[in-house]
Amino acid sequence: MNILEFTILVAAGSFVAGLLGSLTGLGGGVVLVPLLTLFFKVDIRYAIGASLVSVIATSSGAAAAYVKEGFSSIRIGMFLEIATTVGALAGAFLAAFVSTKALAMIFGVMLLYSAYLSRRPRTRAERNSPPDPLATRLRMNGTFPSEEGGMRQYNVQRVPTGFGLMFGAGALSGLLGIGSGAVKVLAMDQAMKIPFKVSTTTSNFMIGVTAAASAGVYLNRGYVDPGLSMPVMLGVLAGSLLGAQILIKAETRVLRIVFSVVIAVLGVQMLYKGLTGGI
């Protein structure tokens, strides 16, 4: 395969990665890393570098639309980014003491269980929970465009649990490289009871910052190859822009199913990573 053919095929695969990444709030890495390593036989380190580029591109590309349409909450995002950025630092520090193989397997099992949980839509009682005093103090309650038209109000629950999980998400990204987007969405959706579309789009808004924090290190290690990153970035960006348009109109029920399938795939990847040491 020559470079031109390789570039076109990688760009096409990256388009799909960006589409799914922006729809689920997970970034493109879940699809991109196995695609590059298993199908294109790319070394895992180049794949991780390309995945980092793809996460920033998906995040920033789709977030422009999500923020303007009023889906992502900049306050929830900013507040929780404290936990994820500090968590990422802690993760990088802990990497020397923790068995990433065991961690990947535990995370894998957790993701498979979450895939089962997150399919279930919220009950009416859960949707109309009363405001939590801490969330109110932190001005996190907000509105978003509902499927029926108009804006729907939501009240954020269990802020400390969510904050703790976000710290864990950051630490995981420092330890395992990928997969932190899944914990971010699950923390907001399952623990904090934030509406699903707000959870995925706010996760999408946040993952760019987590990824940018480690960009300098990956660049310095020589993981970011321009020849590979170019089709990845352009493909992912185009896919994420289309994904953003789809999410705005899509039914939450369908988005939950897509999310659940993608994190189940991620769970299997993590188990495989734990067993073999690679992806």
Added chain:
Amino acid sequence: MTFHWTDKTIEEIVGNLLRTGVSLSAFVVFVGGVIYLARHGRAPANYRVFQGEPSDLKSLSGIVREAYGLRGRGIIQFGLLLLIATPVARVAFSIWGFAAEHDRMYMVFTGIVLVVLLYSLLGSGSAF
């Protein structure tokens, strides 16, 4: 009459900032990609073996030098730097936005994020 900042104003500006950063970096990466493919498109693609990047494509000064010399790979790498800078600029701008809203609490939160982000980005083992 004075103009009052609301969350909606910040959302509009953050949205535009992200869009501008991404469009600019995509344009630069695309231009670099065209030059790179025109020169090397027919060579065989090989990413099976990890060799790491040459030192000129790993450091800020090296990348700027390569891009200035109109080398395809250098221009792409420069575009990727603009992409990495986009979320950082978004966080930095948010402090200013919350300040305009007189929201001290969120100025502090955003300030913490920016400091930790810059510490990781510029810390030991980084290209910057």
